[in-house]
Amino acid sequence: MAFDYDLFVIGGGSGGVRAARVAAQEAGAKVGLAEEDRMGGTCVIRGCVPKKLMVFASTYRNMFDDARAYGWELEDGDFHWPKFQKHMSSELDRLEQIYRNLLKDANVETYDARATLEDAHTVKLSTGETITAKHILIATGGRPQLPGIPNDDLGITSNDIFHLKELPNSMLIVGGGYIACEFAGIMNGLGTEVTQYYRGAQILRGFDDEARGMVADQMKERGVKLHTGTNVLEMEKRDGGIWVKSTTGQENIFDQVMFATGRTPNTDALGCEGAGVELGRRGEVIVDEYSQTKVPSIYAIGDVTNRVQLTPVAIREGMAFVETVFKGNPTKPDHELIPSAIFTQPEMGTVGLTEEEARDREPIEVYCTSFRPMQTAFAGRPDRVLMKLVVSQETRVVLGCHIVSDHAGEMIQLAGVAVKMGATKEQFDQTCAVHPTISEELVTMKTPMRTA
Structure with a gap:
């Protein structure tokens, strides 16, 4: 044919x-x-x-x-x-x-x-x-999909946010995944008063617990009103905006409600x-x-x-x-050890296993440090960064790398090469530090914070 x-x-x-x-x-x-x-x-x-x-x-x-x-x-x-x-x-x-x-x-x-x-x-x-x-x-x-609750059509999704006629003075963002958290930081940075509801105990489910905790803390430090264990119970159009009642009993009126509750x-x-x-x-x-x-x-x-x-x-x-x-060359797409970045504020970069995933598989060592970076500390800002390596006790291979910092996406791209190649902690240690940088901490952490 x-x-x-x-x-x-x-x-x-x-x-x-x-x-x-x-x-x-x-x-x-x-x-x-x-x-x-x-x-x-x-x-x-x-x-x-x-x-x-x-x-x-x-x-x-x-x-x-x-x-x-x-x-x-x-x-x-x-x-x-x-x-x-x-x-x-x-x-x-x-x-x-x-x-x-x-x-x-x-x-x-x-x-x-x-x-x-x-x-x-x-x-x-x-x-x-x-x-x-x-x-x-x-x-x-x-x-993006709406959550299927009454009047959810009053809200917008990430598809709509680029086309807003004007920036809202106040916005509720519903969801705790990377899209919700990224736009919470964006809108907060542009001057909108941002409230975020997430029904779970902590945002960014599936990522390293320590890293996502740091992101949550920094988001709140920068002005996002983050409410975990909270969801939308009712919403309706009222004078002045969109009235929302939460599952915790809070009632507020927002200029916009954005749902980032899945795709x-x-x-x-x-x-x-x-x-x-x-x-x-x-x-x-x-x-x-x-x-x-x-x-x-x-x-x-x-x-x-x-x-x-x-x-x-x-x-x-x-x-x-x-x-x-x-081309006659049967090839499976490689879904292992994919580096990724979440453009929250601060950013999070991650590759490999979380600490929680790794300790369920084998005995591990965790190398971790948190500090105020030079640039923002000099300016008097309370920003903190997190650098973390998860290491196999038996093979010494770096199983996971997690970074919370401005420009974490740039750093994790390069760290991802080493993790993908199966680099060991000792090979990280043998790499000369670039000073003064945030990323030098990846090769200067000599003592494990904890074992599991």
Whole structure:
């Protein structure tokens, strides 16, 4: 049977674009791609990139006090949301065009349309066209979901926050994951009075307990009103904003309520079941270790599979897919020892096992230090940082590294190389310190804080 394409990709996010481009350029495949919204997907258009730009914008708030402490004579400035928003929008337009140009230069044919599965080799576009392909790759990503409580439509999600007409004076952020905590820091830094509710005992569940405790303490020190063990019980529109009653009995009115209570895979009405593609309990596409679904011609990568929801992981899964299907080199995407950063204020960088995970597996040593960094201590700020290594007693391999500090994301990228290579504590110790830096503590901690 003759197909229209060797590969048809549904979804123009980071993973789908990379897979399409590499299959076309390096494997000579004829490739088509459909995207119903904007090229670049969640990361570029409504996630990582605009969020990081907002992080940058929000951190200038402390600059004026810090600069004066260092001898500069200047007055506090005002933040102009519309000016920043316009510049951010222009930057996202620029990046989207880069994605489109990359696909065009790779001879990938693109369709600005919604694509749904018809069968193992056929997709139907919202324009009415029907297209056949030898292989189909689902890369539709995920989206934020509302919690399903009465009147939750009064709230917004992370998709909406970039498009606010004006900055709210007060905001409730509901959730305790990295998205909730990142935006709590952002909005607080931009001058909004931020309250955060999280139903659990501590934010950032799944991360190292000591590190997430440090982040929580620093968030509160910087002005975020963080309430754990708390959730929204009722909410309604009232004069002056959105009235919210919490499960602890508190009643407040906020200008905005943002829900960051989880994400769901974009498989609604995609046609998966009709095509024989199995979905999981949360709507995720079920795949094997090579990203292949139960239908041999259909694969899936990225957040739609609900494996590891990180942009670089989706890209690596896309590369592994191309190696497997178009280059004859069966390749499993590597989901072990993935470094990651949470752009809270302060940032948290992490790779490998948490202390809690490691001690459940084997005897460990924990090397840890917390201190006030030179730059902000000089300016009189109470900021603290945390540097932590989790080490196997038997093999001396560094099982985990956790950093809470400004620029932790930059540090953990490099520490991640060493941890991925299986470096031992002694090899860390043999590395000469770069002084004076925060990161030198990673190679100067000689005595374990505790064993477990």
